[in-house]
Amino acid sequence: MANFLTVGNIVNTQGLKGELRVMSQTDFPEERFKVGAKLFIETKTEKIPVTIKTHRLHKNFQLVSFVDYPSINDVEKYKGTRLVVDASELSDDDLAEDEFYYHEIIGLEVIDENGQNLGKVSEILETGANDVWTVKKPGRKDWYLPYIDQVVKEIDLDHGVVKIEMMEGLIDED
Incomplete structure (x- = not known):
């Protein structure tokens, strides 16, 4: 099928x-x-x-x-x-190094530098300058992760995770 x-x-x-x-x-x-x-x-x-x-x-x-x-x-x-x-x-030939299809990113777990699970990527928004990923975690408000080098440190498709470096104000703690 x-x-x-x-x-x-x-x-x-x-x-x-x-x-x-x-x-x-x-x-x-x-x-x-x-x-x-x-x-x-x-x-x-x-x-x-x-x-x-x-x-x-x-x-x-x-x-x-x-x-x-x-x-x-x-x-x-x-x-x-x-x-x-x-x-x-x-075809993966369509992608440059460090480029991914949306369907490969959606569903990945987002973890910070301490290994804390911050939620899953649920959607990708095209904003012009860079993509922004919507991250959902049950019981918390959705938050937005900019797809920029300063924040996204590693995308590991084999393990289903995105490793990020947390920046101040990235997640609204309310």
Whole structure:
């Protein structure tokens, strides 16, 4: 059975010519949404193969249309669904040293220099200057970890941990 990874959420339509607004959830939007890219629309019951016909960036959205879906009437039913890619399409050759796919980071345990567990990475936010990881720990308020060299010291995928150096004010103790 194939393993699929989310690359975006279809949040709305755009215009009348079959364009969709997609909130990107991928490390490589320029690659995943390029013209000719093969994706799947994941509904509750099926995965529908689609090919990107057009792509452009508008505000915080990727605007895409699909081959053989020329009208708003063809795509409106897909609002609220996800765009996914077959995990076998991913290649480590796409990554530079010390780069990771989002799905490799989400779920990792965050520990400080003393080995204290600070929670798990639950989401990655793209802020422009650097990514920011949302960290959840049961019974505590979510906190945000900037993905910068001064804070993130080691990512150990084999052991499922991110080792950080704690900075003052990083976690709100309230």
